[in-house]
Amino acid sequence: MMPSAETSSPPGARPRALLRRSPLALPILLLAAALTGAATIGAVPIPLDALLIGDLTDQQEAVLAAIRLPRVLLAAVVGAALAVSGAAMQGLFRNPLADPGLIGIASGAALAVAAVIVLAGPLSGLFGLYGLAVAAFAGGLATCVLIFRFTQLTGAFSVTYMLLAGIAVNAIAGAGTGFLTYLSDDQQLRALTFWTMGSLGGALWPAVVVVATVAVPATVMLVRHAGEINILLLGEDEARHLGVDTDRLKRVVIVSAALSVGAAVAVSGIIGFVGLVVPHLVRLTIGPDHRVLIPASAVLGAALLVVADTCARTIVAPAEMPVGIVTSLIGGPFFLWLLLKQYSGRFGI
Amino acid sequence: MIRAEAISRRLGGRDIPDAVTTAVRPGQVTAIVGPNGAGKSTLLKCLTGALRPDRGAVTLDGRPLDAFSLGALARRRAVLSQSTPVTFPFKVTEIVAMGRNPHAAGPAKRSGDAHAADVAIIRRALDDVDAWHLHDRVFPTLSGGERQRVQLARVLAQVWRQDDAYLFLDEPTSELDLKHQHQVLALVRTLALDEGAGVCLVMHDLNLVRRYADRAVLMQDGRAVADGPVAETVTPDNVATVFEVSPDLVFGDRLTV
Numbered sequence: 001m002m003p004s005a006e007t008s009s010p011p012g013a014r015p016r017a018l019l020r021r022s023p024l025a026l027p028i029l030l031l032a033a034a035l036t037g038a039a040t041i042g043a044v045p046i047p048l049d050a051l052l053i054g055d056l057t058d059q060q061e062a063v064l065a066a067i068r069l070p071r072v073l074l075a076a077v078v079g080a081a082l083a084v085s086g087a088a089m090q091g092l093f094r095n096p097l098a099d100p101g102l103i104g105i106a107s108g109a110a111l112a113v114a115a116v117i118v119l120a121g122p123l124s125g126l127f128g129l130y131g132l133a134v135a136a137f138a139g140g141l142a143t144c145v146l147i148f149r150f151t152q153l154t155g156a157f158s159v160t161y162m163l164l165a166g167i168a169v170n171a172i173a174g175a176g177t178g179f180l181t182y183l184s185d186d187q188q189l190r191a192l193t194f195w196t197m198g199s200l201g202g203a204l205w206p207a208v209v210v211v212a213t214v215a216v217p218a219t220v221m222l223v224r225h226a227g228e229i230n231i232l233l234l235g236e237d238e239a240r241h242l243g244v245d246t247d248r249l250k251r252v253v254i255v256s257a258a259l260s261v262g263a264a265v266a267v268s269g270i271i272g273f274v275g276l277v278v279p280h281l282v283r284l285t286i287g288p289d290h291r292v293l294i295p296a297s298a299v300l301g302a303a304l305l306v307v308a309d310t311c312a313r314t315i316v317a318p319a320e321m322p323v324g325i326v327t328s329l330i331g332g333p334f335f336l337w338l339l340l341k342q343y344s345g346r347f348g349i
Numbered sequence: 350m351i352r353a354e355a356i357s358r359r360l361g362g363r364d365i366p367d368a369v370t371t372a373v374r375p376g377q378v379t380a381i382v383g384p385n386g387a388g389k390s391t392l393l394k395c396l397t398g399a400l401r402p403d404r405g406a407v408t409l410d411g412r413p414l415d416a417f418s419l420g421a422l423a424r425r426r427a428v429l430s431q432s433t434p435v436t437f438p439f440k441v442t443e444i445v446a447m448g449r450n451p452h453a454a455g456p457a458k459r460s461g462d463a464h465a466a467d468v469a470i471i472r473r474a475l476d477d478v479d480a481w482h483l484h485d486r487v488f489p490t491l492s493g494g495e496r497q498r499v500q501l502a503r504v505l506a507q508v509w510r511q512d513d514a515y516l517f518l519d520e521p522t523s524e525l526d527l528k529h530q531h532q533v534l535a536l537v538r539t540l541a542l543d544e545g546a547g548v549c550l551v552m553h554d555l556n557l558v559r560r561y562a563d564r565a566v567l568m569q570d571g572r573a574v575a576d577g578p579v580a581e582t583v584t585p586d587n588v589a590t591v592f593e594v595s596p597d598l599v600f601g602d603r604l605t606v
Contacts (some may be wrong), residue, residue, distance in 0.1 A: 096436060139588040233437050235400045237430060242507065243423030243451040306411050 007212040027299035029320045031076070034306040039064065041310055043318065073213065074267065075309040076302035077312050077324075079274055081215035081264040083301020085257035086275025087282075088222050091229040092253045093163065096283070096340065099276045100261040103147055103166030105140045108171035109265040110196055112139025114180040117191050132195070133266040140262030143169055145236040148254060185284045198324025200269035200309050207267040214263035219298055225252055226290035233288075254277070271324045273331020274301055281336065350374050351426075351547065356405035362461060365571035366392045366606040367400055368405070373515060373549040378541050379512070380558045381551045382583070383568030384592055387549045390431065390519055392568065397428045397517050397548060410513075413491035423451035426515035430547050438487045441480070441499050445471045448506035470509045477536055479529065493524040498570040501533060508546070515547040516540065522557065530554075555592075555599045559583055567591050 040046050044063045050056055056064065082100070090098045100106060112135040120131065147165045181192055222229075227247050232239045239246050264271070278301040282293050305323070308330070312323040357364045365388040372377050373396060381389045388526040396407055396413040408416045419471060422591040427448070435444065449467040454476040475481040479500040483491060488499065501521060508514035516537060522530040538561050540546040552558050558565055567575040567606065569591050575582040585596030595601075 028524070094436060227450070227453075230439075230443075231450055233439070234437055234444075235430065237394075237436075240399065241397065241423060241426075241446060242420060243418075243420040245419055247520060283438065288439050289443065305579040
């Protein structure tokens with residue numbers, strides 16, 4: 001934490017003081033509760049007391065190990081990856097409304113997946129799953145490199161150019177995806193639609209491992225640069241005057257965020273609004289310091305997506321709703337509320 | 350000394366600045382003055398290294414600015430830009446603490462942790478600009494003048510008690526009330542005279558320039574048309590030709606229309 005320089009907390013500010021001293025305590029508690037709750041709920045109920053003392057039937061154990069745990073943990077790592085890259089992008093763009101979807105990473109990944117589904121013919125089994133994952137990953141990263149190169153070509157690495165390039169890339173990728181959708185047959189259309197709505201169905205341990213091995217190092221990298229991201233918020237020139245190598249910092253932030261989003265999109269499709277809502281909640285409750293914001297977003301993002309996914313697979317059971325619908329239902333109104341608040345000048349814009 | 354040797358920069362088909370040679374000297378307050386669009390801020394940006402001149406060179410103690418690392422430069426010279434919008438709800442003390450970033454050593458550099466000594470510097474810097482009472486406030490909720498003083502405190506904290514320090518301030522008083530205008534300018538003048546800092550200001554108010562600056566650089570269409578002690582540069586003749594106003598507006602004491 002920054003020095004708060006002998007501030008005397010007024011009476012009644014105790015919860016806030018506690019939040020300030022151990023800002024990660026509450027998010028971690030929430031995540032623990034979400035994980036435990038999500039593990040017990042499902043087609044095969046696993047009672048909490050049985051789970052805690054390890055007194056499970058063979059069937060319950062099998063379900064827990066092969067289905068429930070990978071599913072819940074995948075939701076957690078994907079949620080963390082999306083929230084962290086959202087926090088990083090908002091810092092980079094110095095705009096609390098920025099989102100990884102903004103610079104086209106998600107739509108680039110979607111285009112690559114659409115191409116594989118429609119053009120590569122019927123893919124089946126494991127090859128299909130990994131084919132889509134690799135395509136999404138490559139599409140996201142390629143988009144990122146493209147935007148990065150473009151902004152370098154325009155001379156100064158300007159955030160404005162990057163935003164505008166992101167809008168253009170989003171439009172192009174959207175057109176490509178639309179054209180492929182037009183070409184697709186009924187079965188492909190179904191696969192495409194399901195993927196773009198985002199789902200954690202079909203979660204397997206390898207998917208958990210893939211996302212974690214990408215998202216964890218990326219998060220560590222971002223936390224290490226969190227102090228510099230704070231300073232970048234003063235403006236690029238100001239940050240350079242304060243000794244921050246802004247070009248290097250921006251590269252680190254972009255690559256880390258792109259890797260996280262790419263990995264998440266690869267295994268779960270497009271799950272919107274987690275990257276926008278979670279960092280906002282953290283800023284409102286804990287504060288804007290990225291040294292706390294990034295880890296807190298990771299934990300809270302994990303908790304949020306675990307809860308959303310549990311809703312998605314239980315509300316219409318035995319069928320299952322794409323989790324992207326749940327997050328958009330929460331995130332859409334939240335985004336509108338943010339816009340209204342911003343319009344009334346709460347964010348000083 | 351920070352010197353600019355015949356620096357030019359192409360901007361929209363014109364050279365701004367256009368072959369300007371000038372210097373910011375330790376222990377003196379140098380004001381860059383001139384009409385809108387004359388190239389004052391661009392010259393200031395070249396002197397700080399934020400912009401690279403296409404021709405000519407800027408040197409610090411005889412070495413090109415490029416030869417210094419960003420960190421080494423940041424420990425010796427601080428810059429207050431015209432406007433620094435911060436849309437995230439940082440506290441005032443957090444903003445000022447960022448000024449100490451160049452001095453954080455080792456692993457703490459990345460995390461930006463300020464030392465206990467920094468806490469004292471932050472307090473005194475805020476005191477100096479009459480803004481300590483704002484220290485617990487959220488920065489984006491402050492008024493324009495309050496924000497300007499807090500940003501100035503950040504800049505002061507950056508080169509606090511630093512030998513051979515340089516301060517570049519782009520219109521530091523543009524949003525301040527009369528009392529704070531004089532307070533801030535008296536403060537930077539003290540820094541120059543007592544601590545030997547080299548201060549460079551972009552200013553519009555020639556009365557303030559005459560009162561607080563030692564030297565002035567008069568800019569017109571990208572060129573430095575006068576450069577020297579204030580008494581020799583901010584003259585009635587120069588005011589009339591460069592600013593195209595009656596010198597009475599600066600030198601007279603009666604309202605003239």
